[in-house]
Amino acid sequence: MKSTSARLLRLLSLLQTRKDWPGNDLAERLAVSPRTVRRDVDRLRELGYPIHAIMGTGGGYQLGAGASLPPLLLDDDEAVAVAVGLRTAAQGGVSGIEETSVRALAKLLQVLPSRLRRRVDALGTFTVPMPSEGPTVDADTLALVAATCRDSERLRFDYESHQGALSRRLVEPHRLVAQGRRWYLVAWDTARQDWRTFRVDRMRPLTPTGPRVPPRDPPGRGVAAYLAERMNLHMWPIKARVRLSMSAQEALRGRAAHYGPIEAVDERSCVLLCAGEDMVAMACYLAMLDVDMEVEEPAELREAMTHLGGRLLRTAEEGRKPGK
Numbered sequence: 001m002k003s004t005s006a007r008l009l010r011l012l013s014l015l016q017t018r019k020d021w022p023g024n025d026l027a028e029r030l031a032v033s034p035r036t037v038r039r040d041v042d043r044l045r046e047l048g049y050p051i052h053a054i055m056g057t058g059g060g061y062q063l064g065a066g067a068s069l070p071p072l073l074l075d076d077d078e079a080v081a082v083a084v085g086l087r088t089a090a091q092g093g094v095s096g097i098e099e100t101s102v103r104a105l106a107k108l109l110q111v112l113p114s115r116l117r118r119r120v121d122a123l124g125t126f127t128v129p130m131p132s133e134g135p136t137v138d139a140d141t142l143a144l145v146a147a148t149c150r151d152s153e154r155l156r157f158d159y160e161s162h163q164g165a166l167s168r169r170l171v172e173p174h175r176l177v178a179q180g181r182r183w184y185l186v187a188w189d190t191a192r193q194d195w196r197t198f199r200v201d202r203m204r205p206l207t208p209t210g211p212r213v214p215p216r217d218p219p220g221r222g223v224a225a226y227l228a229e230r231m232n233l234h235m236w237p238i239k240a241r242v243r244l245s246m247s248a249q250e251a252l253r254g255r256a257a258h259y260g261p262i263e264a265v266d267e268r269s270c271v272l273l274c275a276g277e278d279m280v281a282m283a284c285y286l287a288m289l290d291v292d293m294e295v296e297e298p299a300e301l302r303e304a305m306t307h308l309g310g311r312l313l314r315t316a317e318e319g320r321k322p323g324k
Helices: 002-015 023-030 034-046 076-090 098-111 114-125 139-151 223-234 248-253 279-287 299-319
Strands: 051-054 060-063 155-160 166-179 182-189 194-199 203-206 238-244 262-266 269-276 293-297
Touching: 002 023, 002 034, 002 060, 023 034, 023 060, 034 051, 076 098, 076 114, 139 155, 139 166, 139 182, 139 203, 166 194, 166 223, 182 223, 194 223, 223 269, 238 279, 248 262, 248 269, 269 279, 279 299, 293 299
Parallel strands: none
Antiparallel strands: 051 060, 155 166, 155 203, 166 182, 182 194, 238 269, 238 293, 262 269
16 A cells, blocks of 8 residues: 555656656556556546546646645655745746745745745845846736647747837747746747747736647757847947957856857957947946957957057046156
8 A cells, every 4th residue: 555655656756747748657657557548647637637548649647727736746856846936936037926825835834844944044134135126027928938839839929029010929938047037938939930039027828828739849059048148249239359368268168158159260269259338338348358469340349449458547647646
């Protein structure tokens, strides 16, 4: 009886990790026969879990949504991760879930074993949230977009660009990426036949979603690298090529790698590809690299650096005058 109960819990845990589970895969993971899996599924149904059978080649099972939320099974690390996530959500970023996050966190802390509660309490006691202003994402929108990524469903939405232009998009969602207080969707744009990045707080999804489509391979070197390149280069109006007097390997280990892609030239130089929305601001952050450089383009950036350098030189000379 004990082994049967443990197997039921294991089966329930597996059903909660994926949307669809082929029956043979479940049998293999549980080291039992498909017939035993069917009997265990029937027992879970008797306990109130809405488990649906999937017809077709191979068959399978899906844990559906019922009239009430069934108990969730979390291991130690998952429980701590959920508690930390609820603390973060209670501090803002996703609109409309602050209060419910606090209530959910209180329930979770009540049943956590003491060893896990100490880990969560330490994070809460010795971290200080830094208040910041910024866009918030609607919780329902975030959940809908995440579901389309999970289910490989097409998504239609109205989108407002950085410049305020409105457009209607049809995409195949791939992944959501959190960057600071912002959420981004990386998706295949069906009209442009290319990968695109969208700010979720600027999206207004249109329902229903679908149809389902085969998942695509991720763009380039992966979602994170693609988004970093988009944020560093493609999202800004001013593009620049700057030759740095250091090797590409040295540049990649330092601050320059955070500004944009690095292209090797020879053993003593490389080219930094960077972008921004203000010439003076770009001149300032390039100056912080503390390395000899040459702006290949645009000429306007060279003029901004000349103007900035002259102002800094005048400030330094003024400070050296007698009586200063």
